[in-house]
Amino acid sequence: MYQRILIANRGEIALRIMRACRELGIETVAIYSEADRGANYLDLADEAYCVGPAKPADSYLKIANVISAAEVGNVQALHPGYGFLAENAHFNEICRSCNIDFIGPSPEAMAQLGDKNAARSLARKAKVPVVPGSEGLIENEEEALKFAHDVGFPVIIKAVAGGGGRGMRVAANDLSLKSALQQAKAEAEAAFGNGAVYLEKYIEQPRHVEVQVLADTHGNAVHLWERDCSVQRRHQKLIEESPSLNVTPKSRKAMCEAARRLIIEAKYTNAATVEFIVDKDGNYYFIEVNARIQVEHPVTELISGVDLIKQQILIASGEKLSLSQSDIKCTGAAIECRINAEDPKKNFQPCPGKIERLIAPGGFGVRWESHAHSGYIVPPYYDSMIGKLLVHQPTREEAIATMLRALAELKVDGIKTTASLHQEILSHSAFAEGRIDTTFVERTFGG
Numbered sequence: 283m284y285q286r287i288l289i290a291n292r293g294e295i296a297l298r299i300m301r302a303c304r305e306l307g308i309e310t311v312a313i314y315s316e317a318d319r320g321a322n323y324l325d326l327a328d329e330a331y332c333v334g335p336a337k338p339a340d341s342y343l344k345i346a347n348v349i350s351a352a353e354v355g356n357v358q359a360l361h362p363g364y365g366f367l368a369e370n371a372h373f374n375e376i377c378r379s380c381n382i383d384f385i386g387p388s389p390e391a392m393a394q395l396g397d398k399n400a401a402r403s404l405a406r407k408a409k410v411p412v413v414p415g416s417e418g419l420i421e422n423e424e425e426a427l428k429f430a431h432d433v434g435f436p437v438i439i440k441a442v443a444g445g446g447g448r449g450m451r452v453a454a455n456d457l458s459l460k461s462a463l464q465q466a467k468a469e470a471e472a473a474f475g476n477g478a479v480y481l482e483k484y485i486e487q488p489r490h491v492e493v494q495v496l497a498d499t500h501g502n503a504v505h506l507w508e509r510d511c512s513v514q515r516r517h518q519k520l521i522e523e524s525p526s527l528n529v530t531p532k533s534r535k536a537m538c539e540a541a542r543r544l545i546i547e548a549k550y551t552n553a554a555t556v557e558f559i560v561d562k563d564g565n566y567y568f569i570e571v572n573a574r575i576q577v578e579h580p581v582t583e584l585i586s587g588v589d590l591i592k593q594q595i596l597i598a599s600g601e602k603l604s605l606s607q608s609d610i611k612c613t614g615a616a617i618e619c620r621i622n623a624e625d626p627k628k629n630f631q632p633c634p635g636k637i638e639r640l641i642a643p644g645g646f647g648v649r650w651e652s653h654a655h656s657g658y659i660v661p662p663y664y665d666s667m668i669g670k671l672l673v674h675q676p677t678r679e680e681a682i683a684t685m686l687r688a689l690a691e692l693k694v695d696g697i698k699t700t701a702s703l704h705q706e707i708l709s710h711s712a713f714a715e716g717r718i719d720t721t722f723v724e725r726t727f728g729g
């Protein structure tokens with residue numbers, strides 16, 4: 283087992299990893315940018331090193347600086363969290379060449395699944411249903427038009443290197459397909475340095491359901507059931523829950539098993555999330571794999587009772603999974619609301635600044651994951667999420683009641699947050715009745 287780990291991230295996920303390490307008796311080395319200097323959560327690390335100025339490209343994304351901190355901190359392993367360098371196969375490989383265990387998959391598995399087109403081929407090989415799509419890359423307009431005419435409009439153009447909804451465009455006819463193709467390629471080239479795209483049939487009003495998987499280095503893999511992340515705005519998740527809605531036990535089991543098969547086929551180790559979209563008839567289709575821990579992982583922790591961060595660390599250190607598939611139960615219902623420093627009344631514009639007063643909710647069934655506190659200054663340079671509010675209760679109905687109670691207790695003065703939008707969504711009859719899909723928020727509350 284490791285004695286010391288570097289946490290190559292900031293904010294709530296850095297704190298989450300520190301807590302897991304402390305419980306495992308592992309020392310932690312934190313990193314921070316000049317903007318995060320003096321943040322309270324850094325006091326919980328055994329050591330902390332500045333890795334550069336506020337701008338992510340000059341600090342949290344600067345590989346040489348992060349590796350230097352790992353060397354100076356004398357760590358055996360590094361946890362990348364999510365975002366920043368978490369899915370950078372090149373960084374992963376550098377860690378390996380510096381003899382630092384990367385707490386995640388191998389660079390090879392990461393690179394393979396990071397290419398969405400390669401991931402689709404792998405899924406086909408593992409007999410996992412994929413969205414009807416082009417067999418490979420789309421090189422020109424003619425190919426795009428041919429595909430669209432074969433499967434029927436609407437279609438969605440996706441960047442092979444895509445992420446965060448960038449490089450994606452929906453087209454409803456020939457004319458929009460031609461311009462969307464150019465736009466998607468240009469956007470993907472600018473964002474990822476790779477303009478390669480492919481096409482998929484656009485599934486209308488789908489639900490987003492993803493399966494959590496853990497795989498060790500001894501060939502064992504288990505799934506930890508699924509999360510429904512259909513409550514999104516502009517492809518950004520707002521609320522996640524488990525179990526997912528409107529799935530038959532048979533189809534649920536089949537989807538979870540498919541995810542596990544894919545991870546085994548990819549020779550992938552550590553934590554992964556296999557994402558699917560589910561159409562109105564309940565058919566599920568693979569869309570992509572996220573080769574890292576996800577923001578919404580605590581939803582799965584609540585229904586399964588498994589600490590996913592600890593599992594990641596144990597797996598990376600070479601231990602065998604102590605869980606077998608039949609040990610992993612899904613108990614009760616869990617919901618997560620992402621609390622972002624954004625103004626829902628002003629087109630969700632970011633609201634960095636000083637939190638004058640923060641009162642965190644608590645009580646039965648409530649979990650609050652946050653590095654923020656009264657007096658904390660939310661920096662303008664990073665993701666706007668300041669905390670995750672989670673609840674766990676025996677039934678979904680009770681979970682909704684607890685979440686509404688907890689949201690009412692949460693007080694954040696000084697900056698605007700998305701808590702008020704969450705209250706509206708959770709009070710909405712369509713949410714209570716489970717009539718939600720990825721277009722629900724924009725249809726109901728505006729874009």
Ligand code: ADP
Nearest residue numbers: 444445446447448482483484485490517569720
């Ligand atoms: P990214 O990696 O950029 O997040 P994803 O492939 O995970 O992109 O897709 C993000 C979201 O876009 C999904 O959650 C879903 O809402 C929507 N989406 C993706 N593919 C399709 C599709 N074929 N049809 C309809 N919606 C889709």
